[in-house]
Amino acid sequence: MSITIKSPSGREIKFSTGLFINNEFRPSKSNNVLTTPNPATGEDLATVSAATAEDVDDAVQAARRAFVTTWGKKSTPSQRSAALHKWADLIQENIDTLAELESLDNGKPVWMARDIDIVDSIDCLRYYAGLADKIEGRTIEQEEGRKIAFTRPEPIGVCGQIIPWNYPIQMFAWKVGAALAAGNTIIMKPAEQTPLSALVLAELSIKAGFPPGVINIVNGLGSVAGRAISSHMDIDKIAFTGSTITGRSIMESAAKSNLKKVTLELGGKSPVVVFENADIDQAVNWVSQGILFNHGQDCCAGSRLFLQESIKEEFLSKLKKNFESHVIGDPFDIKTYQGPQVSKQQQEKILSYIKSGIEQGATLLTGGEARIAHLSSKFKNGFYTPPTIFTDCKPGMKIVDEEIFGPVLTVQTFETEEEAIEKANNTPYGLGAGVFSQNASQCMRMVHALCAGTVWCNQYVALSNAVPFGGMKQSGFGRELGIEGLKEYTQTKSVHWNYGEKADWPVDGTSN
Structure with missing residues (x-):
């Protein structure tokens, strides 16, 4: 299940074309495929597997197992940081291959893909690798010597992430960096127009040391795979970047299923x-x-x-x-x-x-x-x-x-x-x-x-991984990048702890 593309530079780019579930590439259970063209010539570029709702369910099960057994509940912040740093290093080592593949699939100049998009993506992963061990709660004094309260930021769980075609690698990094640093597992659906670079990133994630099930890639149509993700009962959060019309549909599906948390970065007319x-x-x-x-x-x-x-x-x-x-x-x-x-x-x-x-x-x-x-x-x-x-x-x-x-x-x-x-x-x-x-x-x-x-x-479109980004009005809600982006992938648990010898009030109908 692999293909080799020869780019105009003469470089041979080989990658797997299946769905990436539980650290393995496999075909869709229905053998569905989608073909992506080279926008510069209009000619077909590659054919990859296209996920069905059943495939999405398999990916969710793998992500849930990983969240409970190896990542969200078991990994340490330093382990998550190390894996993200290693992934960033591997992307750097393969930057020319990724840039040419991104250009062939998306149409943007190779120099732009390499020197802007991918460089920023590497920095994004490293930024969140540095934040992985800085997720902190706070202590709230209640009663000296008897009771204390504190908060615990915890990962949300299994996160569905649906990204657009305009910045395939960069949007991938924006989504996974914060989610993985916080301890979540993910099901990523790249845009159907630009499915290729995510498959190379998936191969590199294995080499980076991410356990099976932590990262899952399900290429496919938005009307099939995207809908299955947004309505799945065992996905805890959806992060979507794309059109306002699609954002409304995702929000509706999330509400009708299990009221999963949603963040949306939508359209603009700036x-x-x-x-x-x-x-x-x-x-x-x-x-x-x-x-x-x-x-x-x-x-x-x-x-x-x-x-x-x-x-x-x-x-x-x-x-x-x-x-x-x-x-x-x-x-x-x-x-x-x-x-x-x-x-x-x-x-x-x-x-x-x-x-x-x-x-x-x-x-x-x-x-x-x-x-x-x-x-x-x-x-x-x-x-x-x-x-x-x-x-x-x-x-x-x-x-x-x-x-x-x-x-x-x-x-x-x-x-x-x-x-x-x-x-x-x-x-x-x-x-x-x-x-x-x-x-x-x-x-x-x-x-x-x-x-x-x-x-x-006095400038425009200049972004920083440390500065939050997101919209108001019909451009969506929630933030990506910065500390605020990390917080979107955590939920706060409050703990009340009575460590004194007696209860604060009768709990069994008798007086203390």
Whole structure:
């Protein structure tokens, strides 16, 4: 049950294609499979096993055994830390292989996968390895010499984790790092569009020393494997990153099953506000990166730009040049900044939004088919879309109101700070927001006023494993990363301890 892929660099990448359950690769019990394409060419890349509800149940049973016998109830913090550190070391040793596989499966440039996504993932695992032995409760004094109370943070148990296709390795690390450090066991479902890198990570987890059942990988369709995870009666927590629509469905399934704990990191339509006193060149660079990084496939992408009217012409002139300077093409070319979208479906969705923007009266500043017409014949069937800027936008347009999840930026203007706040908050989402101003007081006022889980000042999409990340409103709830991310995988047990000679009050109907 293995396959060897030869990448454009000549590297041979060999990995198992089965479901990973109890530290073993095996086919689906129904022999179901799914095929993933290479987004750059449109050609089939690999076929892997696709889990059914029965396979998910097997994974849950393995995870429950491991939680009770070897990990959650039996392991020490130092053992969990050592395994996470070893896993991070092994990923580092295989970083080039993983980067090329990630690029082939997802479409992002190899350099981006290696130098940003995987480096950050390694650091994330090491960050939580360092926190594994720092999970602490507190003592609450009750009655001197007679009674004491204290709290114990304990692992939740078996955790289902469902990750998206835009950052396959990075989202994997964000989910498993905190969960494993706290002593939980996991059932991971990668996105059906990008199932491959998780299988290599699974092989490396065995070498890292994780006992059987601690980590289980069940590739498959969201409508089958994802639904089975969210509704399973013996899964104690669900962590999901993806669309708001799917998040609602997962929350409903979790409530109807066993009221399992849920954390959701969902969609976004993030505003970026640029004031006339901003450093224009700095803001242009960050605004461009905020929407074009990862091909615009980012939940917190800065997709709604608000410019103070007085700087509109200068800013847009420089922004247009910046957009048009980004190289689109071969993900294995070091000069490429934007590769293809992850799938044909995603490409068509983005192009339909561009068409609707034109039809609804927005002005196309840059973008269109001519921007990608230069692609060689090798990539003509790839899922490429043009970096696009629309001006003269207004609420009510689909490109303004709905999450596109692609390299499409909408531009509106404002006169006053109050108007900027009102327009920026005019969205059901609340994941990220950006402010560009050289006035510190103005930045702080905007930080307080903007409804978003993360606000960037004079930068954008810069993340840290030590800083919590998550949304407000319909962008979800709960936090990943930081100490807050670790706490999402623990539950507090309170202990009341009477160590005096007598009870505090009669418990058998007689007086003391």
